[in-house]
Amino acid sequence: MGLRDVFQRVSQSPTNPHAASAPRTFDVADLYRGPVSPADEQSGAAATPLDEKLRQAYFWIVNTAIISPHYDVEFNQGAPQSFVLGDVKSRLTLPSAQSYSSYVLLPLLTFAARRKCLFVGGPGRGKTASAILMGVLSGASVRDVRRAMQHGHPQMTVADLLGNPLPADLVSAQRIEDIRISWRSWLGMRVKIIDEYNRIPTRTQSALLTVMGDNYAEILNHIYECPDSAWFLTANDEQGGGTYQVIEALRDRIDVIVQALAFNPRFLSELLVRIEQSVRPEEVVPRQIIFTEAEVDRVQSEIHGVPLPPEVRRRLEFFASQFEFFEGAAEQFEYKTKDTARLAGVEWAGLTAQDTGRDRLKDLGCQTRNGLSVRVLMTLLVYAKALAYFRGNRIVELDDVRQILPFVLRDKLVPDTDAPFFDAPGNAKYRVDRVGWLRQLFDLSCAEYDRLNLDAEDPVAALAAEFGHGLDGVTRADARARLVKIERLIAEWSKGRKLYGNLYDDLLSLKYMHQRYTNYLRWLETQ
Amino acid sequence: MNAAVSPALGAVLRAERHQLNERFATAHVRHPDLDAEAFAEFIRGAIDPLVGAVARTRPERVSHVAVAAYDIALELVGQRLVGRSARTPHVGAAWRRILPEVAPLVAAEPERMIAAVCNASHHLSSTAGTRPRAWIDLMVRLAGQCTDSAMFLTLGQVAAWRAGMAHFRESALAAADKLPESLVVAAIEPPAAGWSQLRDRLMADPWYDPAAPNDISTTPRVVARAGAFRGFGGLFSEPPTVAMADGQLFVRGGSECWLLTADAFGATFHRATQEEFEHARARSALPDGISVRGGTVTIRGCSVSLPSAFGEVTSACASRATLALTSSHTHAILLIAVPVA
Numbered sequence: 067m068g069l070r071d072v073f074q075r076v077s078q079s080p081t082n083p084h085a086a087s088a089p090r091t092f093d094v095a096d097l098y099r100g101p102v103s104p105a106d107e108q109s110g111a112a113a114t115p116l117d118e119k120l121r122q123a124y125f126w127i128v129n130t131a132i133i134s135p136h137y138d139v140e141f142n143q144g145a146p147q148s149f150v151l152g153d154v155k156s157r158l159t160l161p162s163a164q165s166y167s168s169y170v171l172l173p174l175l176t177f178a179a180r181r182k183c184l185f186v187g188g189p190g191r192g193k194t195a196s197a198i199l200m201g202v203l204s205g206a207s208v209r210d211v212r213r214a215m216q217h218g219h220p221q222m223t224v225a226d227l228l229g230n231p232l233p234a235d236l237v238s239a240q241r242i243e244d245i246r247i248s249w250r251s252w253l254g255m256r257v258k259i260i261d262e263y264n265r266i267p268t269r270t271q272s273a274l275l276t277v278m279g280d281n282y283a284e285i286l287n288h289i290y291e292c293p294d295s296a297w298f299l300t301a302n303d304e305q306g307g308g309t310y311q312v313i314e315a316l317r318d319r320i321d322v323i324v325q326a327l328a329f330n331p332r333f334l335s336e337l338l339v340r341i342e343q344s345v346r347p348e349e350v351v352p353r354q355i356i357f358t359e360a361e362v363d364r365v366q367s368e369i370h371g372v373p374l375p376p377e378v379r380r381r382l383e384f385f386a387s388q389f390e391f392f393e394g395a396a397e398q399f400e401y402k403t404k405d406t407a408r409l410a411g412v413e414w415a416g417l418t419a420q421d422t423g424r425d426r427l428k429d430l431g432c433q434t435r436n437g438l439s440v441r442v443l444m445t446l447l448v449y450a451k452a453l454a455y456f457r458g459n460r461i462v463e464l465d466d467v468r469q470i471l472p473f474v475l476r477d478k479l480v481p482d483t484d485a486p487f488f489d490a491p492g493n494a495k496y497r498v499d500r501v502g503w504l505r506q507l508f509d510l511s512c513a514e515y516d517r518l519n520l521d522a523e524d525p526v527a528a529l530a531a532e533f534g535h536g537l538d539g540v541t542r543a544d545a546r547a548r549l550v551k552i553e554r555l556i557a558e559w560s561k562g563r564k565l566y567g568n569l570y571d572d573l574l575s576l577k578y579m580h581q582r583y584t585n586y587l588r589w590l591e592t593q
Numbered sequence: 594m595n596a597a598v599s600p601a602l603g604a605v606l607r608a609e610r611h612q613l614n615e616r617f618a619t620a621h622v623r624h625p626d627l628d629a630e631a632f633a634e635f636i637r638g639a640i641d642p643l644v645g646a647v648a649r650t651r652p653e654r655v656s657h658v659a660v661a662a663y664d665i666a667l668e669l670v671g672q673r674l675v676g677r678s679a680r681t682p683h684v685g686a687a688w689r690r691i692l693p694e695v696a697p698l699v700a701a702e703p704e705r706m707i708a709a710v711c712n713a714s715h716h717l718s719s720t721a722g723t724r725p726r727a728w729i730d731l732m733v734r735l736a737g738q739c740t741d742s743a744m745f746l747t748l749g750q751v752a753a754w755r756a757g758m759a760h761f762r763e764s765a766l767a768a769a770d771k772l773p774e775s776l777v778v779a780a781i782e783p784p785a786a787g788w789s790q791l792r793d794r795l796m797a798d799p800w801y802d803p804a805a806p807n808d809i810s811t812t813p814r815v816v817a818r819a820g821a822f823r824g825f826g827g828l829f830s831e832p833p834t835v836a837m838a839d840g841q842l843f844v845r846g847g848s849e850c851w852l853l854t855a856d857a858f859g860a861t862f863h864r865a866t867q868e869e870f871e872h873a874r875a876r877s878a879l880p881d882g883i884s885v886r887g888g889t890v891t892i893r894g895c896s897v898s899l900p901s902a903f904g905e906v907t908s909a910c911a912s913r914a915t916l917a918l919t920s921s922h923t924h925a926i927l928l929i930a931v932p933v934a
Contacts, residue, residue, distance in 0.1 A: 090841065090852060090863070094750040094764040100712030102665050103673050339622060 077125035081118060082164050082458050106227075114354070116365045117455050120178055123203060123355040124437075124456070127170045131199055131347035132192055133333045134167040139469045141165050141457075164457070172324040173200050173298065177257065178365045181445065182278065182297035182319060184263075184477075187326030189302060194261050195348065196326075197298035200353045201257040204296075205358060211259070211348075214252035218265035220309050224273040228253070228283045228290075247288045253277065256295045256359060263299040263316075265309040271316050278319045279407050288531040294366075304372070310505045320471045325501075365455075372451040374462040377521060382446070382467055384520065384568055385511040388430040389479065390437025391567035394420040399577075402570065404436050417485065421491075424564045429484045430511055431567040433503075437479040442478045449474055472504035479504065525555055526572045533579050536584050545587045552580045598641045603650040605659040613663055631676035635666055639675070639688045646696035654700040665711065674715060683725040687714035690729055694736045695745060702742050709742075713741030713749050721828070722819065722861050723757035731755060731780060733877035738776055747771050751780050757859025759799075766795060799856035799914050800930035811932050813892040813916075815900070818854055818925040819860035820844065827864055829924045835917045837910035838873035842917055844926060845870045855915065855928055877910040883931070885909050890916065892931055903927065 114122070128134045140146070140161040147160040176183035177200045185193035194215075201211030216227065229249040239245045252258060260266075266274065277283050278297060299320065301312075309502040340346070357365070394417055395406040407417055414435060427431045449470045454462040481488070483497045496503035515521075529552065537545075556576055559569065598606070606613065621627050637699050640662045648659045669675040675685040687710050692699055699706045710732075717725040731752040739745040747768050754765035769777045774788045781791060782804045794801050821827025829846030835853075836843045842853045842863055850870040851862040879885070882893045885906050890897045899906075904922030911917070916929040 092760040092764065092854070094754065094758075094761040094768055097713045097750055097753050097758070097761065098709045100708075100715045100744065101674060102668055102711050319725050343622075560913040 077122050077129070080119035080226045081125055083210070093210060095573035114276075116357075116361055116368065117458050119355060119357070119361075120174060120456055121367065121458070123357075124166070124170055124174050126352060126355055127174070127199060128167055131171060132196055132353075133336045134169055134327075135330045135333060136167050136169065136327045137161065137165040138327075139166040139168050139171055139339075141465055141469070168324055168473060169196070170328055171453075171456070172322050173197070175449060175456060175470075176200075176298070176322060177203060177296045178362070178456070179369050179448050179452045180294050180296045180362065180366055181321040181448065182203045182299070185298065185319045185326060186302070186323055191326035191327050191329070194259075197257075197259045197261070197300060198348050199351065200296065200298055201255070201259060203355065203357055204255075204257040204347050204362065205356050206255065206257065208346075208348050210255075211252075211257070214255045215259040215261055216252060218260060218262040218309075220265060220267060222266050222270050224270050225248075227270055227273055228277075228285055228568040231286055242287050245286055245288070247285050247290070249290045253283055253290055253292050256293060256362065258292075258295050260297070260299045262301060262310050264301045265398065268310055268313060271313050275313065275316045275319065278316065303530070317477060318439075318441070320477065322449065323476045324473060337549045347484065354537075369448070369452045369455045372455050372460070372462060374447065374451065377558070378462055378467060379466050380514055380520065380524070381464060381515055383571075384515045385508055386438045386443060388511060388567040389434045391431055391565075391570040392417070393424075393565055408436065414482070418482065418484075424566065427490065429566055430507060430514070432485045433487045433507065435482045436478075439481065440477070442474065446471060446474045468505065468508055468512075471508050474500040475504050476500045479507075526575055529555075529579060530575065533582070540586070542587065542590050545583050545590065549580060549583050549587070552576050552583070596694070597637050599645045599648070601652070602636075602641050602657050602659055603831055605644070605656050607615065609660060613660070613827050616664060616667060620671050621666040626673075627667070627671045628676065628678065631678060632666065632670045635670055635676050635685070636663070639685060640666055642689065643692045643696070643699065645879055646693040647700045651700035654703075658700055658703040658911050662707055664706070665707050669711060674711070675859040681715070681725075683718040683719040683729065684711050684714045686726075687729050687732075688710065691732045691736055694733055695739065698739065698742050698745055706742055706745070709746055710751065713753060717753060717756060717758065720758060722827075722859055723753075724859070725756065728752050728756035731774060735776060735779055738779075742773065744776070748776060748780060752778060755858055758861060759856045759859045760854040760861050760863065762799065762854070762858075766792060798930075798933045802857035805857075813890070813895050813897045813932060814930055815897065815927060816857070816930045817855055817860055817928040818923075818930060819855055820846070820862070820925050822924040827924055832907065832919060832921050832924055833926060834908035834919050835910050836870055836873035836877040836908070837912055837917070838869075838876050840912045841873070842910065842912065842915070843870045843873040846924070853917075853926065860928070873910075877908075879911055879916075883911050883916060890918070890929060892916065892929070895932075897929060899927070932933060 119127070140159060141163040142161050143163040146162045149158045149160075150156070151158060173183050173185070173196055175181075185196060187193055198208065198211050198215070201214070202208055206214070216222075227250065229247050232246045232248055235245040260274070263271075263274070273283070277292060281292045281294070283292065388404045390405065392404045393402055393405055394409075395404065396402050407414070418432070424432075450462050450467045453466045453470050454460075457466070459466070481497070481500075481503060487493055488497050496506065520527075529548070532548065540548075556573065559573070563569065599932060603686050609860060617627075617629075617632070640659065644655055644659050648655050653888075666675065666821075669684060673680050675688065679685055688707070691710050692707060694796045695706065714725055714729065717728050719721045728749075732749060735748060735752075736745060739748055751765050751772065754761045757821065758765075769780075769788075769792070772780075777788055778791065820829055820833060823830050828849070828851065830849075831847050833844045833846035836845075842855070844851045844853050844862070845867075848867075850865040850867055852865045852869070854861050854863070884891045888899045888901070888903065890899065899918070902922060904919075904920040906918050907921050908919045909916065911931060914933055916931055918927040918929065920927075
């Protein structure tokens with residue numbers, strides 16, 4: 067046991083105890099578990115479930131590596147204690163269940179789910195150090211991780227990023243296929259780190275986009291297939307500014323954005339210990355929390371296997387349906403979307419000024435300038451599952467979605483800061499606080515969902531369930547009856563109801579089912 | 594310090610001085626309250642006798658044992674589990690009394706053996722209702738018969754069950770099969786019987802006590818009172834109620850719920866949830882043949898009178914072998930053995 071061992075203590079299991087499911091069993095081998103851990107037990111971490119190992123990694127990082135006193139991902143069991151402080155009534159909540167620091171949690175979930183995370187924040191706040199830690203968790207040595215890290219700079223070329231053709235081959239080769247490429251070693255890493263990605267020239271960003279988006283690199287018709295990996299990028303500027311503007315497609319490939327919060331000087335003593343003991347956290351990562359490639363494969367597969375119950379999915383569907391609809395964007399129903407307006411390049415303010423009769427304060431769709439893409443929704447689902455898995459839950463809970471959503475949508479759902487919502491008393495802060503705004507947006511959506519009592523009264527869900535059973539055996543009379551049901555429902559909705567995003571999506575679903583039944587009926591009639 | 598310890602330990606302390614001082618400094622970072630004097634006292638009173646015993650049997654292993662013991666002692670003193678301000682006397686007692694008895698085994702695997710004895714004694718002392726001193730006595734009496742560490746550890750498991758860790762009953766019985774018959778019989782202390790026969794009895798009836806002078810297992814009888822008022826060191830802030838599901842006995846006292854495991858050797862409580870209790874309560878009807886009326890319990894025609902001060906029964910449930918009763922007059926759960934048919 068050397069001086070460094072003090073930094074290598076891993077939290078004892080279970081890190082997030084859950085209620086045992088009866089009947090319980092007891093193992094007499096537990097008699098010898100306790101305050102003293104023999105060396106052989108420390109190394110025998112193979113039996114630790116991987117979600118537990120992930121939590122141990124989290125607690126080691128927050129307790130030892132990155133001194134992170136910010137618990138901004140809050141979970142509660144029962145009502146939390148809450149206090150209002152200061153003249154502007156700032157609220158401090160003391161969560162009643164295990165809560166987490168997004169700055170550690172999000173990178174760890176990214177590592178486990180092999181996605182892409184962007185660290186943002188001012189210089190010297192530990193963005194690069196956190197990314198290096200993730201590299202070390204993947205089993206690579208600190209030296210390899212550091213060497214493989216790509217540092218963005220204004221002169222960075224595609225060759226700097228991907229590799230070079232061998233000079234001898236360039237001279238002697240008769241065919242382009244004969245030119246061998248010396249690929250950069252970072253392309254084969256399981257954790258890829260791009261430091262200060264907003265300093266990379268635009269042309270090189272395009273090459274990076276191919277690697278990030280499609281997981282391969284290409285030089286002179288030669289292809290390098292990269293292994294599945296987690297990506298960590300850092301930037302001082304969240305909006306994609308910097309030496310070079312980040313191309314939109316590259317920004318869109320980033321799955322989550324996490325902000326490095328300020329260091330709390332109350333924890334200065336922890337930094338002092340590091341100086342006095344000459345310890346760098348990334349060099350003393352305990353071996354119990356390092357993941358093999360097979361383990362990350364398994365974690366990823368287990369994350370994907372965490373079920374998302376229909377009641378949670380419905381609320382997410384309801385939330386997502388609020389934003390794309392734009393009544394004044396087109397004549398044809400299907401094109402009444404913000405994307406139609408964006409593609410036309412018409413001035414936004416002019417379009418939104420049209421009166422549609424809707425309550426622009428109540429309509430959540432009015433708060434954004436865009437809707438949610440398929441990629442974003444898939445990312446949201448993966449991270450919600452990853453968070454549930456990390457917490458040791460067997461299914462995704464609504465709170466998992468609520469807590470993860472702001473970090474996924476932070477750069478993806480663009481607020482229309484001229485919307486009436488942001489002028490309402492107390493809402494001006496949401497022009498700046500993206501995380502708070504997105505969480506508020508989801509809460510408002512859930513409140514509306516509850517007000518409409520959609521868990522109990524959702525005629526479209528009932529029709530979709532009926533349709534989901536398939537058309538086999540559906541008689542002509544049944545099909546006609548279902549068509550009538552759909553038409554009646556639309557007719558009922560058309561009587562004086564305002565058109566909101568969720569209704570718009572429901573109507574498109576009804577049109578889809580109507581069309582499928584119409585085609586089926588037509589087919590039946592030809593038999 | 595060197596002057597007060599044996600020459601064997603003194604030599605190791607001198608030879609490893611720099612390294613050991615560094616380890617103390619490391620432990621001090623982790624446990625700022627680590628008391629140097631208390632640690633020195635533990636070295637003299639616990640590590641030195643162990644090192645002395647090892648020096649008599651395996652002198653070539655003295656250094657290895659001393660360093661391992663030093664590391665573990667730092668952790669234990671730092672956590673206030675041994676030493677002058679220890680929260681429990683049992684971990685230190687187990688170290689001083691058991692480890693020198695098995696010095697050859699400690700010499701072979703010092704980290705494993707010392708950690709096992711300390712962890713087990715800590716486990717017992719932190720589990721309400723168990724008898725850590727009885728475990729230490731049993732281990733001191735029998736540990737010398739163990740020829741290797743695996744046998745020693747298995748004996749420790751059986752002894753822990755014997756010392757009141759009722760929740761380990763089934764796995765301890767399975768572990769006991771690995772011990773030599775003479776050793777397991779000595780641990781269980783039956784009047785006279787082979788292990789195979791004894792094992793069958795123990796498996797069939799949790800209330801069979803081999804050490805009891807007369808075999809009364811065919812008669813229903815009050816066998817235990819488990820739990821107590823929080824003010825007297827127990828778990829319950831108000832008189833508890835009981836419920837049973839799948840043979841597991843759940844207890845609720847105030848807003849907290851527990852799983853109670855009990856047999857002839859002891860009773861232990863383990864945290865449970867309200868859901869588990871409610872689930873059990875919904876399935877807790879008394880089985881046919883068992884009834885409770887007034888102060889009398891009738892089990893398959895045999896009557897058992899409840900203690901006069903027990904008061905009115907507030908809840909009752911039964912498994913195959915145990916009837917549990919609670920009353921508004923007491924914070925203890927009355928356990929009655931149901932003869933195994």
